[in-house]
Amino acid sequence: MDTAADVDLAVVGGGFAGLQAGLTAVQAGRSVAILEARDRLGGRTKPGRLAGHVVDLGGQWVGPDHRRLLALAARHGVATERQFEAGAKLIEFAGKVRRYTGLIPALPTVALLEVDRTMKRIERMAAALAASAPWATQNAARLDGMTVASWLATQVRTKGARAMMEIAVRAVFSAEPSEISMLFFLAYLRASGGLEPLISVGGGAQQDRFKGGLHQLSACLAEEVGNGRIRLSTVVSAVEQDESGVTLRLSGGDTLRARRVVMAVPLALLGRIGSTPPWPALRAGLAQRSPMGSVIKCHVAYPTPFWRARGLSGEAVSDAGPFSPVFDGTPEGAAHGVLTGFIEGEAARQLTELSPEGRQEQVLRCLTRLFGPEAAIPLDYAENDWLAEEWSGGCYAGLMAPATMTGFGPVIRQPAGRIHFAGTESAIEATGYVEGALESGERAAAEALAALSLG
Amino acid sequence: MDTAADVDLAVVGGGFAGLQAGLTAVQAGRSVAILEARDRLGGRTKPGRLAGHVVDLGGQWVGPDHRRLLALAARHGVATERQFEAGAKLIEFAGKVRRYTGLIPALPTVALLEVDRTMKRIERMAAALAASAPWATQNAARLDGMTVASWLATQVRTKGARAMMEIAVRAVFSAEPSEISMLFFLAYLRASGGLEPLISVGGGAQQDRFKGGLHQLSACLAEEVGNGRIRLSTVVSAVEQDESGVTLRLSGGDTLRARRVVMAVPLALLGRIGSTPPWPALRAGLAQRSPMGSVIKCHVAYPTPFWRARGLSGEAVSDAGPFSPVFDGTPEGAAHGVLTGFIEGEAARQLTELSPEGRQEQVLRCLTRLFGPEAAIPLDYAENDWLAEEWSGGCYAGLMAPATMTGFGPVIRQPAGRIHFAGTESAIEATGYVEGALESGERAAAEALAALSLG
Numbered sequence: 001m002d003t004a005a006d007v008d009l010a011v012v013g014g015g016f017a018g019l020q021a022g023l024t025a026v027q028a029g030r031s032v033a034i035l036e037a038r039d040r041l042g043g044r045t046k047p048g049r050l051a052g053h054v055v056d057l058g059g060q061w062v063g064p065d066h067r068r069l070l071a072l073a074a075r076h077g078v079a080t081e082r083q084f085e086a087g088a089k090l091i092e093f094a095g096k097v098r099r100y101t102g103l104i105p106a107l108p109t110v111a112l113l114e115v116d117r118t119m120k121r122i123e124r125m126a127a128a129l130a131a132s133a134p135w136a137t138q139n140a141a142r143l144d145g146m147t148v149a150s151w152l153a154t155q156v157r158t159k160g161a162r163a164m165m166e167i168a169v170r171a172v173f174s175a176e177p178s179e180i181s182m183l184f185f186l187a188y189l190r191a192s193g194g195l196e197p198l199i200s201v202g203g204g205a206q207q208d209r210f211k212g213g214l215h216q217l218s219a220c221l222a223e224e225v226g227n228g229r230i231r232l233s234t235v236v237s238a239v240e241q242d243e244s245g246v247t248l249r250l251s252g253g254d255t256l257r258a259r260r261v262v263m264a265v266p267l268a269l270l271g272r273i274g275s276t277p278p279w280p281a282l283r284a285g286l287a288q289r290s291p292m293g294s295v296i297k298c299h300v301a302y303p304t305p306f307w308r309a310r311g312l313s314g315e316a317v318s319d320a321g322p323f324s325p326v327f328d329g330t331p332e333g334a335a336h337g338v339l340t341g342f343i344e345g346e347a348a349r350q351l352t353e354l355s356p357e358g359r360q361e362q363v364l365r366c367l368t369r370l371f372g373p374e375a376a377i378p379l380d381y382a383e384n385d386w387l388a389e390e391w392s393g394g395c396y397a398g399l400m401a402p403a404t405m406t407g408f409g410p411v412i413r414q415p416a417g418r419i420h421f422a423g424t425e426s427a428i429e430a431t432g433y434v435e436g437a438l439e440s441g442e443r444a445a446a447e448a449l450a451a452l453s454l455g
Numbered sequence: 456m457d458t459a460a461d462v463d464l465a466v467v468g469g470g471f472a473g474l475q476a477g478l479t480a481v482q483a484g485r486s487v488a489i490l491e492a493r494d495r496l497g498g499r500t501k502p503g504r505l506a507g508h509v510v511d512l513g514g515q516w517v518g519p520d521h522r523r524l525l526a527l528a529a530r531h532g533v534a535t536e537r538q539f540e541a542g543a544k545l546i547e548f549a550g551k552v553r554r555y556t557g558l559i560p561a562l563p564t565v566a567l568l569e570v571d572r573t574m575k576r577i578e579r580m581a582a583a584l585a586a587s588a589p590w591a592t593q594n595a596a597r598l599d600g601m602t603v604a605s606w607l608a609t610q611v612r613t614k615g616a617r618a619m620m621e622i623a624v625r626a627v628f629s630a631e632p633s634e635i636s637m638l639f640f641l642a643y644l645r646a647s648g649g650l651e652p653l654i655s656v657g658g659g660a661q662q663d664r665f666k667g668g669l670h671q672l673s674a675c676l677a678e679e680v681g682n683g684r685i686r687l688s689t690v691v692s693a694v695e696q697d698e699s700g701v702t703l704r705l706s707g708g709d710t711l712r713a714r715r716v717v718m719a720v721p722l723a724l725l726g727r728i729g730s731t732p733p734w735p736a737l738r739a740g741l742a743q744r745s746p747m748g749s750v751i752k753c754h755v756a757y758p759t760p761f762w763r764a765r766g767l768s769g770e771a772v773s774d775a776g777p778f779s780p781v782f783d784g785t786p787e788g789a790a791h792g793v794l795t796g797f798i799e800g801e802a803a804r805q806l807t808e809l810s811p812e813g814r815q816e817q818v819l820r821c822l823t824r825l826f827g828p829e830a831a832i833p834l835d836y837a838e839n840d841w842l843a844e845e846w847s848g849g850c851y852a853g854l855m856a857p858a859t860m861t862g863f864g865p866v867i868r869q870p871a872g873r874i875h876f877a878g879t880e881s882a883i884e885a886t887g888y889v890e891g892a893l894e895s896g897e898r899a900a901a902e903a904l905a906a907l908s909l910g
Contacts, residue, residue, distance in 0.1 A: 145604040145633035147857045153600075154609075178600035178858040235729070237692060253708065268743045271726040271848075274690070281807040281842035288723045288746035288848060289856075349862050352736040387736035393726075393743060401744075401856030402602045403633040407804050 005245050007031040009448055010258035012236045012248070012273070015043020016434050017422040018264030019221040020068075020441030021448075026225055028449050033256060034230045035248070037391045041230070042218035044395050045434065050382040051301035051336050055329070056213045057384035058297065058395065059434050060340075063197065063205040066435035068442075069217070073210060076220040080208040084328040085201045087311045090370050092318035093163055097370055103200060104164070105317065111160025118156055118165060119195060126189040132428050134187035135409040144183035144406040151182045163319045171317075171325050172198050174293030174344040175399050184400035191431035201315070201327075205433065211332065214434065238274035241417045249274075260448040264422040264441060267398045267412075268292055269391070280416050286408040289401065290425065292394025294348035294387055298323065298341055298363050301380035305330045305337025307371055314339055316370045322347035323366040336379055339367060352387045359383060397432035398425040413443070418451070420444040460700050462486040464903055465713035467691045467703070467728070470498020471889050472877040473719030474676040475523075475896025476903075481680055483904050488711060489685045490703070492846045496685070497673035499850050500889065505837040506756035506791050510784070511668045512839035513752065513850065514889050515795075518652065518660040521890035523897075524672070528665060531675040535663040539783040540656045542766045545825050547773035548618055552825055558655060559619070560772065566615025573611055573620060574650060581644040587883050589642035590864040599638035599861040606637045618774045625799040626772075626780050627653050629748030630854050634800070639855035646886035656770070660888065661782065669889065693729035696872045704729075715903040719877040719896060722853040722867075723747055724846070735871050741863040744856065745880065747849025749803035749842055753778065753796055753818050756835035760785045760792025762826055769794055771825045777802035778821040791834055794822060807842045814838060852887035853880040868898070873906070875899040 009025045011018045014036030022034045040046070048057040062069050062080065073080065091098050091105035100106035104115050129137050135144070148169055156162045169177045169185070172195075189195050197204045210217065222230055235251035239261060248256045263270065267290035270279065278284070305328065307314050314328025314337075322343045329340030343351050343359070351359050360381045367375035386395035400409070412426050422444035427436030464480045466473045469491030477489045495501070503512040517524050517535065528535065546553050546560035555561035559570050584592050590599070603624055611617045624632045624640070627650075644650050652659040665672065677685055690706035694716060703711045718725065722745035725734065733739070760783065762769050769783025769792075777798045784795030798806050798814070806814050815836045822830035841850035855864070867881050877899035882891030 141633075145602055145608075145631075147600060147602065147605070149600040149857070150602070150605040176600075176858055176862075178596075179856075179862075269726065271724065272729070274727070278843065278845040281840070282804060284845075284848060285746065285749070285804070285842065291740065291743035294740065346862060349737060349740070385736070387740065388733065390733040390739075393739060401634075401858075402604070403631055403856075407631075407634075407801060 004257060005259045006257045007033045008259050008452055009262060009445070010035065010246070010248055010256055011262045011264055013043065013264035014041040014222070014230060014232070015264060016045070016218060016221065016437035017424060017441040018262065019218060019225055020438045021262040021264055021422050021445040022225045022229065023221060024442050024445035025449060026229070030449065030452065032225070032229050033258070034225065035234045035236050035250065035256070036230065036232050037235045039233045041222055041232070042215050044386070044392055045215040045218060046384060047213055047215045048299070048382045048384065050299045050338065051380040053331050053334060054213050055299050055382060056215055057382065058386070059214050060209055061206040062208050062210065062214070064203065064207055065193065065197070066430060066433065068438040069435045072217055072221060072438070076217070078217060078220065079211045081211050081332040082208055083201045083206050084330065085313045085315060087308065087313040089313055090316040092316070092320055092370060093160065094319070103196065107160040107164070108158070111158040114156060114158045114161035115164050118161055122186070122189070123194045123196065126186040126194055129187055129190045131190050133410070134183060134190065135406045140183055140406050143186065144181050145402055146182050147402060148177035148180055148182050148185045152177055167317050167319065167324060168195065168199050170344040171342070173399060174295035174342065174348065174396055176345040179345070179401065180399050181402040181405060184405050187405065188431055191427065191429055191436070192433070206327065236273055238276070239419065240276040241419070246418050259418070260452055261419045262422050262441070262444045262448055263419055264444070266290070266292060266393055266423060267425050268393050280411070282408055282411045283414070283416055286404070286411055289404040289408055290398035292392065292398055293396050294345055295395045296343040296348050296351060296359065296383060296385045296387070298343065298359070298381070298383040299329055300339045300363065300367065300378045302337045302339070302374070303379055304335070306374045307337070312371070318366060318370065321366065322351055323363045326367070326370065339375070348387060352385055356383055415447060420447045460712045460714045462488045462711070462713050463907055464715050464717065464900070465490065465701070465703055465711055466717045466719055468498065468719035469496040469677070469685060469687070470719060471500070471673060471676065471892035472879060472896040473717065474673060474680055475893045476717040476719055476877050476900040477680045477684065478676060479897050479900035480904060481684070485904065485907065487680070487684050488713070489680065490689045490691050490705065490711070491685065491687050492690045494688045496677055496687070497670050499841070499847055500670040500673060501839060502668055502670045503754070503837045503839065505754045505793065506835040508786050508789060509668050510754050510837055511670055512837065513670065513841070515664055515669050516661040517663050517665065517669070519658065519662055520648065521885060521888065523893040524890045527672055527676060527893070531672070533672060533675065534666045536666050536787040537663055538656045538661050539785060540768045540770060542763065542768040544768055545771040547771070547775055547825055548615065549774070558651065562615040562619065563613070566613040569611060569613050569616035570619050573616055577641070577644065578649045578651065581641040581649055584642055584645045586645050588865070589638060589645065590861045595638055595861050598641065599636050600857055601637050602857060603632035603635055603637050603640045607632055622772045622774065622779060623650065623654050626797070628854060629750035629797065629799040629803065629851055631800040634856065635854050636857040636860060639860050642860065643886055646882065646884055646891070647888070666787065691728055693731070694874065695731040696874070701873050714873070715907055716874045717877050717896070717899045717903055718874055719899070721745070721747060721848055721878060722880050723848050735866070737863055737866045738869070738871055741859070741866055744859040744863060745853035747847065747853055748851050749800055750850045751798040751803050751806060751814065751838060751840045751842070753798065753814070753836070753838040754784055755794045755818065755822065755833045757792045757794070757829070758834055759790070761829045762792070767826070773821060773825065776821065777806055778818045781822070781825065794826070794830070803842060807840055811838055870902060875902045
């Protein structure tokens with residue numbers, strides 16, 4: 001045991017995973033320091049302002065199964081509000097805008113039947129995986145050898161069904177179907193109970209929002225940890241392990257000595273942190289192979305939620321983009337209306353090169369095609385380009401291209417000596433969501449606590 | 456112009472790309488500093504010792520088209536020696552070891568014909584690409600949406616032909632066909648004139664070796680640069696650009712001020728270096744999506760090159776592995792014999808977890824199946840696990856999974872302000888080879904010199 005250690009546990013990263021890891025250790029009576037590179041907490045959640053209200057520029061929704069996140073909100077008296085979904089939805093497909101209701105858009109009957117059949121098949125394939133070890137499933141190598149695009153190309157025949165699946169993949173992963181492995185796709189669905197819960201509002205991952213925003217719950221969690229245990233604007237440049245503990249090299253030449261460490265940074269950012277001894281080869285390989293999704297989130301305010309008067313829910317998808325999917329983002333009780341949506345995958349890569357004004361123009365043009373000329377004249381606009389966030393490197397989550405999950409997946413929760421790994425990508429349930437981040441923080445802290453109790 | 460700059464050009468990385476960039480700038484009369492994190496130069500080349508001789512633990516061969524590398528050797532009087540290839544080759548396929556001659560192994564006739572047809576088709580597809588912009592080709596999105604494994608699964612019918620293609624992919628990329636995009640595969644071939652030159656000895660990329668090793672040419676290049684301009688064991692932790700130049704933060708708290716910078720580190724390692732302003736989003740995205748190949752290189756010495764007496768060239772491939780391909784690595788004029796080979800792709804990921812002794816056992820077992828019981832008793836053994844090399848992160852080169860080349864490829868040679876990018880992955884010809892590294896160093900330095908001459 002290292003009696004000279006400054007803390008029992010150092011946590012790198014002040015997102016929800018790191019904060020939860022710190023809290024779990026504090027509650028077990030351990031001394032803790034949380035180190036965050038940014039000048040704010042919350043990781044992939046972040047507040048913004050729109051038409052005089054606070055909005056979430058990052059993670060926003062909570063599903064009914066997200067029990068850790070709902071419990072956190074309940075502890076702090078933060079109420080949820082239902083995501084508005086009354087009325088018809090819009091779909092732009094092959095140059096035409098149509099209304100529809102239900103989960104599946106208005107398409108030619110043959111395409112509709114194929115969407116239904118394909119979704120059922122995907123749900124069965126996902127359900128057959130072991131959530132904790134999808135790489136060990138029968139057929140894992142075959143499913144991990146192809147992209148989702150390749151699977152769709154051979155398994156889906158109608159243009160309509162293919163377009164719907166592409167829209168769904170972009171919405172869930174902020175990536176093109178060509179970017180991710182079929183096995184990773186299925187494993188990600190498996191962790192949230194299937195595709196339908198992930199793309200649904202009522203009963204699904206977009207059912208509720210938090211009054212005042214999800215981002216504020218990181219401050220609530222920090223309060224429980226104790227703000228004195230958290231250092232902002234502190235970059236960890238290297239970790240050095242020896243027989244009794246870990247020395248963390250911090251920006252400004254400072255060091256911190258800890259008995260155990262929880263790394264709660266996106267997989268892709270691990271390469272930013274030097275390690276002695278070097279990171280295990282497969283851990284380094286995983287970090288090289290976990291690119292973040294590509295997404296720009298935008299909120300557009302209007303004098304009123306004019307679409308509601310026309311029987312529209314505000315929900316819309318488009319195969320032409322670049323702004324899809326769209327939801328009604330109007331805060332409960334507000335006079336103005338808000339449309340909240342996403343620029344995803346290849347569209348995000350193209351629009352990250354533009355100015356915010358250039359992006360706003362494209363967003364409004366898309367909204368005008370969908371919702372009519374009233375959408376052309378906004379009251380306010382707020383956006384966040386997650387590709388440009390140095391300490392996230394993209395959103396919503398780390399992705400796996402083919403051959404990553406079978407080749408490197410098994411090390412995702414494997415400690416490296418005294419260093420344990422958290423982060424929503426390492427969660428077994430609700431991978432990619434704040435709920436998964438909380439789960440991963442609990443699990444990584446539990447590993448560290450068990451090791452600490454052995455001395 | 457920054458009159459307070461320490462140097463006109465700082466080069467990050469002392470591999471062949473960085474050294475060539477430095478040399479090009481020195482020859483143009485510019486002041487130069489080359490900063491290398493390791494305590495040695497040469498990047499993915501490295502010397503080792505085997506049976507009293509120096510061997511290359513990394514890059515080793517030179518092809519007849521590698522004119523920059525051959526010219527460098529000629530300037531320093533380093534002679535080449537022909538890779539031995541007289542005699543029959545061996546192939547282990549489906550549990551049996553067979554002899555063959557020529558480029559294509561002994562297989563059932565149907566499979567042989569299919570290998571021939573498939574190779575010709577691949578050569579045509581590769582030749583149709585523009586070497587400088589493979590992402591702009593017709594069909595680029597489709598070819599970049601699938602893995603090589605997916606292409607082979609639909610286009611190749613016989614087990615034999617598929618096994619041959621898999622062996623070829625592993626040999627060229629140190630990756631499984633499931634890891635790389637079909638477009639990237641074709642573009643990489645295109646940069647070296649096709650698949651046949653890449654897998655051939657005579658007339659191909661394995662035609663010649665350097666007496667005393669390829670690695671020594673990095674020292675020759677350093678001598679031309681001027682060793683006083685090179686700092687070893689110097690980690691660049693961050694680069695900070697302003698209106699007049701770039702400040703490089705170095706290990707030990709030191710800084711260096713330069714008017715321009717050439718980054719000559721593997722794409723995957725860029726994330727290790729902080730940047731103000733942050734790296735452009737697509738450059739950061741490319742760095743997240745350029746994993747290095749997985750390879751362990753091994754040399755096994757025997758009292759004599761016993762295979763030659765049996766009419767064997769020493770060349771062998773195996774579908775069972777883990778040691779494939781194998782070449783005769785006997786130095787010209789030596790009494791002992793050497794078999795040189797590679798553990799690649801998934802096999803490398805499995806064997807990186809073993810000790811060198813554990814790997815040696817597996818290598819000898821494979822060589823014994825191929826070459827008989829004499830292969831079981833070596834004189835000496837030397838290896839290098841490139842997965843464990845912190846400052847390479849793998850070998851031979853950075854790979855692209857599906858959707859990377861079309862989504863991020865166009866930024867590969869795009870400067871970020873005052874920072875220019877070299878590295879063999881950015882070469883237009885001989886991508887992935889030392890020759891490509893030299894080309895890229897010349898090109899990046901030329902960009903920097905042109906900018907410097909504008910003041």
